[in-house]
Amino acid sequence: MSSDFTIAIWGVGLIGGSLGQAWRRAGIGEVIGVDQPSVLEQALAMGAIDRAVTESEALAQADLLLLATPVRTIIALAERLGPQVRPGTIVTDVGSTKMAIVTAWEQHLAEGATFVGAHPIFGLEVSGIQHANADLPAGCRYAITPGARATAKSLGTVTRLAQAAGAIPKLIGAFEHDEAVAVISHLPQVVATALAATAGQTTALDLAGSGFADTTRLASSPAGIWLDIFMTNRASIKQAISAFQATLAQLESAIDGDDRDGIYDLFDQAHAARKRIAKGI
Amino acid sequence: MSSDFTIAIWGVGLIGGSLGQAWRRAGIGEVIGVDQPSVLEQALAMGAIDRAVTESEALAQADLLLLATPVRTIIALAERLGPQVRPGTIVTDVGSTKMAIVTAWEQHLAEGATFVGAHPIFGLEVSGIQHANADLPAGCRYAITPGARATAKSLGTVTRLAQAAGAIPKLIGAFEHDEAVAVISHLPQVVATALAATAGQTTALDLAGSGFADTTRLASSPAGIWLDIFMTNRASIKQAISAFQATLAQLESAIDGDDRDGIYDLFDQAHAARKRIAKGI
Numbered sequence: 001m002s003s004d005f006t007i008a009i010w011g012v013g014l015i016g017g018s019l020g021q022a023w024r025r026a027g028i029g030e031v032i033g034v035d036q037p038s039v040l041e042q043a044l045a046m047g048a049i050d051r052a053v054t055e056s057e058a059l060a061q062a063d064l065l066l067l068a069t070p071v072r073t074i075i076a077l078a079e080r081l082g083p084q085v086r087p088g089t090i091v092t093d094v095g096s097t098k099m100a101i102v103t104a105w106e107q108h109l110a111e112g113a114t115f116v117g118a119h120p121i122f123g124l125e126v127s128g129i130q131h132a133n134a135d136l137p138a139g140c141r142y143a144i145t146p147g148a149r150a151t152a153k154s155l156g157t158v159t160r161l162a163q164a165a166g167a168i169p170k171l172i173g174a175f176e177h178d179e180a181v182a183v184i185s186h187l188p189q190v191v192a193t194a195l196a197a198t199a200g201q202t203t204a205l206d207l208a209g210s211g212f213a214d215t216t217r218l219a220s221s222p223a224g225i226w227l228d229i230f231m232t233n234r235a236s237i238k239q240a241i242s243a244f245q246a247t248l249a250q251l252e253s254a255i256d257g258d259d260r261d262g263i264y265d266l267f268d269q270a271h272a273a274r275k276r277i278a279k280g281i
Numbered sequence: 282m283s284s285d286f287t288i289a290i291w292g293v294g295l296i297g298g299s300l301g302q303a304w305r306r307a308g309i310g311e312v313i314g315v316d317q318p319s320v321l322e323q324a325l326a327m328g329a330i331d332r333a334v335t336e337s338e339a340l341a342q343a344d345l346l347l348l349a350t351p352v353r354t355i356i357a358l359a360e361r362l363g364p365q366v367r368p369g370t371i372v373t374d375v376g377s378t379k380m381a382i383v384t385a386w387e388q389h390l391a392e393g394a395t396f397v398g399a400h401p402i403f404g405l406e407v408s409g410i411q412h413a414n415a416d417l418p419a420g421c422r423y424a425i426t427p428g429a430r431a432t433a434k435s436l437g438t439v440t441r442l443a444q445a446a447g448a449i450p451k452l453i454g455a456f457e458h459d460e461a462v463a464v465i466s467h468l469p470q471v472v473a474t475a476l477a478a479t480a481g482q483t484t485a486l487d488l489a490g491s492g493f494a495d496t497t498r499l500a501s502s503p504a505g506i507w508l509d510i511f512m513t514n515r516a517s518i519k520q521a522i523s524a525f526q527a528t529l530a531q532l533e534s535a536i537d538g539d540d541r542d543g544i545y546d547l548f549d550q551a552h553a554a555r556k557r558i559a560k561g562i
Contacts, residue, residue: 121490141488170487180485188476188496190536193551194529195472200554201524204461206451207422208558209402215469217495220555223548230536230544241533243482245526248475252522255471255511263511267504270474273481274501277489 001160005029008053008062010077012043014124015094016068017132020048022165025134034058035129042129059084064157067093071101071228078104087112090154092161094120096181098174100232102147114154117145117174119181120167125220138166143181145174182236186229187244190237192218282344282438286310289334289343291358293324295405296375297349298413301329303446306415315339316410323410340365345438348374352382352509359385368393371435373442375401377462379455381513383428395435398426398455400462401448406501419447424462426455463517467510468525471518473499 007023009016012033020031024047033040033049040052053061065085067074074095082105085091091113095101102117109115122140124131142162146155162169172180196219199205199212230237247266254262288304290297293314301312305328314321314330321333334342346366348355355376363386366372372394376382383398390396403421405412423443427436443450453461477500480486480493511518528547535543 121488123490123492125492140490143488172488177488180483180488182485183480183483184485184488184493185490187479188493190529190532191472191476192496193547194525194532195469196551196554197532197547198468198521198525198528199464200550200557201528202461202464204464205554205557207402207424207453207458207461207465209404209421209466211404211406211499212465212469213558214495214498215473216551216555218492219548219551221548223545226548227541227544231539234536234539238533238537240479241529244475244479245529247479247482248471248522248526251471251475251478252519255515256519258512258515260508263508264504266474266478267500267502267507269481270477270497270500273477273486274497276481276486277494 001029001157003029005063006061007031007064007066008058009033009049009066009068010058011035011067011069011073012039012048012129013068014127014129014131015120016066017043017046017048017129018122018134018136019066019068019120019165021046021132021134022137023161024048024050026164028161028164032058032061039129046129046132048129048132059086062089064090064092064161067091067095070225071095071097071232074101075104075232078108082108083110085110085113089113090116090157092116092118092158094118096185096229097232098145098177102145102174106147106149109149114151115147115149116154116158117147118158118162119143119145119177120162120165121185125217127222127225140167142167142169143172143177144169145172145177147174178233179236182233182240183243186233186237187240189218189221189226190241191244192216195219282310282441284310286344287342288312288345288347289339290314290330290347290349291339292316292348292350292354293320293329293410294349295408295410295412296401297347298324298327298329298410299403299415299417300347300349300401300446302327302413302415303418304442305329305331307445309442309445313339313342320410327410327413329410329413340367343370345371345373345442348372348376351506352376352378352513355382356385356513359389363389364391366391366394370394371397371438373397373399373439375399377466377510378513379426379458383426383455387428387430390430395432396428396430397435397439398428399439399443400424400426400458401443401446402466406498408503408506421448423448423450424458425450425452426458428455459514460517463514463521464524467514467518468521470499470502470507471522472525473497476500
């Protein structure tokens with residue numbers, strides 16, 4: 001990327017803002033942002049963008065367009081923005097589900113532009129530019145799901161941007177991605193929400209310790225973002241919940257029957273899984 | 282408590298060691314410890330105890346005996362140690378379940394000694410004196426479940442010790458305690474273990490982010506400690522799992538049926554529960 005490479009971040013919230021900060025710190029071209037005026041003002045103050053621009057300025061100036069809105073908006077933008085994208089522009093995104101997004105953008109994107117689906121896997125249980133932090137992407141996986149409208153060059157650019165933000169690019173098919181995140185991201189959200197809601201129905205909250213707090217941290221996530229994810233990955237999430245319910249029933253039965261081997265076996269499986277996840281997360 | 286008040290910690294692991302460090306820092310009398318020689322050596326080096334003693338020395342010298350072993354050992358100790366406790370000695374414990382412990386100790390404790398069941402609600406997903414930390418009890422709840430063998434004086438002493446460690450004493454019945462921790466502590470453990478084991482059966486672990494890591498942090502806990510807890514609180518845990526399964530089924534059905542109101546309602550309940558737990562945990 002040359003120093004006059006322009007990245008337009010469409011939606012400067014927690015994810016877009018953190019990537020903007022990280023890219024500006026890495027000195028990767030110029031970062032411009034599109035959002036509501038109050039958000040752009042804060043994004044400027046927090047060093048997430050170099051300039052605030054209008055939608056048409058972003059379309060005219062961007063070498064790369066990063067769609068960083070909730071999933072449903074990314075999909076809705078395909079029909080409205082897709083045909084207006086300049087030839088040569090690389091479009092990428094940060095959506096947590098990929099099949100629906102890649103399908104919509106490949107359908108509507110203007111000739112000569114390329115689309116590289118992506119999902120930087122970082123976040124917090126809160127959202128908004130006020131929580132953006134250049135260090136959030138560091139060491140995290142950055143899933144890249146190129147489809148038929150990706151080129152080797154555009155794939156290379158998105159890969160380098162992921163690395164410039166300190167993240168670890170991981171090439172994966174869009175469907176395979178959606179199945180994996182159903183288990184590793186969407187299922188934990190569902191479980192944390194159900195757990196916190198269950199505890200809320202009792203008088204036990206007064207005795208909550210750090211274990212309960214950790215296990216339910218995701219339960220503070222805003223529902224709106226998750227509605228989009230649930231809607232665009234329903235089948236895989238259903239499958240993940242079923243697998244979890246089966247494991248839970250197995251553990252419940254082992255506890256109920258004082259089956260020590262059964263309990264140890266499930267704890268061993270859980271320990272092994274924990275050891276395989278990346279350090280420091 | 283006078284400055285020559287002697288606290289004997291029976292089992293100087295993560296919990297006993299952290300309390301020993303906190304009490305020594307607070308200048309509450311003398312802290313002596315009973316455990317294996319290698320553990321006592323490390324406990325001395327880490328400032329968790331003033332002196333290492335034998336079992337009979339601990340029984341002879343203790344004004345207060347803190348049982349800080351796994352739950353099953355606390356119960357087994359009742360029959361062996363209970364009759365040997367000197368009159369005037371206060372016996373308390375740190376067990377995560379209370380009914381079985383209070384029942385066993387009230388049955389076997391020598392005349393003239395008092396028993397005050399307790400459960401300091403702090404911990405980590407690791408165990409052992411090497412992880413002890415005087416700051417762990419700070420701000421945590423310290424459940425105190427006095428039974429028929431407690432006196433106002435012994436209850437007052439245990440309450441002051443909880444406060445001296447920086448914790449917040451909470452008086453509660455043993456049965457009520459066990460029902461509450463089934464929901465707030467044992468259920469999260471079961472759910473975290475089942476979640477990590479489920480993810481371990483897939484190829485999704487490579488995409489794990491901080492959300493998965495937080496939600497499954499408890500899944501690294503050692504199985505041995507939990508076997509004891511499951512065995513001594515089976516009915517309440519079964520009830521808590523059932524309540525969770527019902528909430529999970531409700532959320533699954535809302536996701537499956539694209540029932541936005543249903544999804545929002547459960548997220549709202551979860552948000553409310555999260556807001557009610559103590560800050561900073």
